[in-house]
Amino acid sequence: MTTRKQSLRIAVAQTTATADARHNGSTVRRLMHEAAGAEARLVQFPEGLLSGYAKEQIQDWDDVDWPAVRDELEQIAVLAGELGIWVVLGSAHPLTPPHRPHNSLYVISDAGKVVDRYDKRFCSHTEITRFYSPGFDPVVFEVDGFRFGCAICIEINFPDLFAQYGELGVDCLLFSAYPADEVFEVKARAHASINTYWVAMALPSQTAHLMNSGVIGPDGRYLAQVDGGEGVVYADLNRPDFAMWFEKARPWRKDAVAGEIYRSRAVNDPRSIDRTCI
Template sequence: MRVALAQIITGRDLAANLTLVDAYARQAKAGGADLVVFPEATMRAFGNSLLDIAEPLDGPWAARVRALAAELGIVIIAGMFTPGTAGNRAKVRNTLLATGPGLEASYDKIHLFDAFGFAESDTVDAGTAPVTFELDGVTFGLATCYDVRFPDLFTENADRGADVNIVCASWGSGPGKADQWKLLARARALDSTTFVLACGQGDPASQGLPVKGSAPTGVGHSVVVSPMGDILDELDGAPGLLFADLDTAAVKEARTKLPVLANRHRF
């Protein structure tokens, strides 16, 4: 299966962000991809209000992505914001939409980024359950940004049959953060003996764009990692499209050589 990672830099304007999705999805399709992954916060970049644009999965923004996927005959995975649950104050959910011919799934980010001086839980409700889906005989698990620091989600997805774990992110910048991103993607591949497709927002600084306060707006370095933890391909900080050809035989081989899923103990 051929997949593509679309490392884009989104902004405040929803229509402009959809234009990016349209352009990169068409490039991915032209390059032979069956599935294209966009980052977390594709709908609107962090550092902007989210409550006013959150919409259900049958709302107009998701409907436009769904229509594009149907038109192109490709699966699109993109980060959006959906309404949160009722509570003392209104919140959103940090949601991944996965849509395409014969496929409809969504995942709400479980581990919220309350770290490095940023409190995602102030504005976001956490998801409660892992999500996997199947495409052409390949099973994919979904994860979002801070989730990559928690191995159990990746091994749970593998237990549910995942050959590939997808991580969509808008990674916070700072000393060593890009190195941590790649290290964690490689570690999660080894933990779960799955391919890891780690697609992040590009680095605004690569385009001379300002970073808004402490908002995690991306560092780039989207990577494709093998089930044995090797980086197969990588982008730099700038926007770009990364293609990868996945063969699930590599997953079976890795699990024969390194049967960590079979050998592990639960305490």
């Protein structure tokens, strides 16, 4: 049985994505060492980082060195096992030709194994018509008793997806993106507060002029945020600090959605039925 801890440290990276998988992989491993040195149990990276992101670094999948992507992923997994750290890494995941890749987040355990993969479910028009094949399933996994979910970029515009993770009981949603506007940040903070969980947002340094990577609390406020450029930010997911949100707000909202607390108080009153009366 997994021991349910009261606190867990995560790291969120903000770094430059390139079209060179070897360079990207080297950057990931360097930041993994940094995160492990800071005693983080999990480190999260931006959307499409390992392979390069379509529409930005990648214009044609034929230009990608897929053997290099796979080799770098294998090296990253081995290092995760050596360092004893979980890694959530954005990359395109190749399928059997002629099928287009998935836009994915690899979930790599502290044992050095790829234990799951989140494939982006809601893709943009350009992504779905030119670059990617869609995924269809949520991904939830546990680290030291904390439940994590995964989402990618434009999916921030689909509240049902974030609500689904709330129903699945996640403590923290790992949201990796390549944002196009400042409103992403507002939406991420709203989803964290409305669904009562932490949201860790990993973004590339190319979009630092819009917003920076960081960790948002269940109250919609930042716990930590990168101060521009490149770097790694750390946050302790501490349950006692947010006891009111997890122990009161979340259960109450669940009861409110179920509706019985309202139906049991319904009144049979003509002044209620007639919505034109004054």
